[in-house]
Amino acid sequence: MEKINILNHCLACFLVIQISSTLAQNPVRETNYNRREHSLIKPFLTAGLTVPYWDYTGSVMFTQSYVRLTPDEQSMSGAIWNQIPCWSRNWEIILSFKVAGKGKDLFGDGFAFWYAKDRMIVGPVFGSKDLFSGLAIIVDTYSNHNGPHNHQHPFISAMVNNGTLSYDHDRDGTHTQIAGCEARFRNVEYETLLKIRYDNDVLSVFTDLENKNNWKECFTVDGVELPTGYFFGASATTGDLSDNHLINSIKFYELDGVTTFERADIIPRATKFEEPREHVDDPKPGWSNLKIFCMLMFGMIGAVILSIAGYMYYEKYQQNKKKRFY
Template sequence: MFYEKLYWVQLFLVSILISSIVAEWNTRDYIRREHSLTKPYQGGGYSVPYWDFLGNTIVTSNYVRLTPDLQSKSGAIWNTVPCQTRNWELQVQFKVHGRGKDLFGDGFAIWYVRDRMQTGPVFGSKDYFQGLAIILDTYSNHNGAHNHQHPYISAMINNGSLHYDHDRDGTHTQISGCEAKFRNYNHDTHISITYVDDTLTVSTDLEGKNAWKECFKVENVLLPTGYFFGASATTGDLSDNHDIIAIKMFELDLLEAQNKDEDRSQIIPSAASFEAPRERIEDTKPAMSGVKTFLYMMAIAIVIIVLVVLGIMYYQKRQEQSRKRLY
């Protein structure tokens, strides 16, 4: 009897220890189903609970494909329920892949914005938006001075007055970014977007290690409650498959320093590190090489010679006509 009681006591203590360890590992276990997208995707018929679709988006048993690997395609997926949570984490499992080895595009964006279901030129969604865009850009326009390679992840905060400049890859309005080679992996890739106490943190797991690597962190970012989550993608002359495997949104606890009664619904999106777009300066045309300069000058000389010859011939013809009239 004694050993039996001892066994149950030991089993109870082990279960408590395991529970505490799991709790420490899985601190973000309060998932909000109304903001999440997981398999199986479909509900009744072709609908997906809490999500709407736009454009060329298709739903399969294994993924939601925003665009196929074809030119000039665009698609989006939008949550139907506004987010009223102050602190949150959005984990997106995705896969970008295609036939192109050196040329591919254009990329996709993850949104937390006021206006949902709006098509437009910014990776398939609306320009001059209000809210947050996390942009996973696979195609570089190679315009202007860049200090990074592509693919590239960046964040943009917009109050509705800013234009996303594709010709400059958005570098004039981004608040931060990092290089991230997330294309054509055999395994799924992940991105985490965390917003806690006005701090935005973006992390990735691109190597299948089940460990987050910080991409960037920006403090003093103001985002209101009541906006919508979404994801959109687009292709142009270049293309890729842009697949969403899962979206999981976790509600995080408020910190002690946060005012629980504060109304965040009327906040205008902004970031302390934000700078107004710099004046756009067109790329300087490269100076012509010596060979090009020589050919250019030769062409001008030939044109001048031709004009002179034609002038002389015209003058001689007039002189002959004048002599004929005299006779």
């Protein structure tokens, strides 16, 4: 019995040493801090029918279960914006949302989650300002996608802007995105989760699309430099096509408890981002086989008519010539 106790004691000591060694080599960050002033959680409305820490504009509607940015109607736009700038150096956002509508084959347009300098400005980029300064995580659901590219929709992408780049709707933003992934989440019965993590200039986006509490990496990009002091927001828009764009919750976590004003003046940029490509219009569609056949037929018929007309003119000319000699 004593040998067994000694053996168990030695084993416990060994495990403690191993765990201590692992922690020394791979230090674990302290528990994340949930910050209420940057979060949007139920209940959304206070007794005075106000939303703590948030402003909203456009077609936004608050219910007990969700915040609707747009209804499933054409030409709608809505946005919500945090009132308090974020001074946390490293942070994580868990966004719960749902996109659904009546359209089976045609639907759109989508929504965007923002970390931007300017807030509450309505514009053409999913209901918010173009030529923005900051970060946009764009959830593009437009089914009839624009331009040639090698992915399907819905599509999640990231754009970092210093205020000089314009979002190219005609190319679904592919000319200015830094990364992206396909994500099939539309018209599912459960909520979709999106995790946006910014940690020491590394931007990572993860998804939980199957309601299995299992995060799947969408993309990770290092060298993303964002200033502190910008605002979080979400906006959505519909055009000729439409969907309900619902936000169920926004949960903000400060990763290390560090706030800093030193990065307030840096210019947003992605150091590993290609230079934006120029917009090039789609080539005009080529002629179909039927159109080519019809053009050839019309050409042949025209040639025959001209030949007959030429022959008749020549014959008449010869007859008139003979008459002059009589």
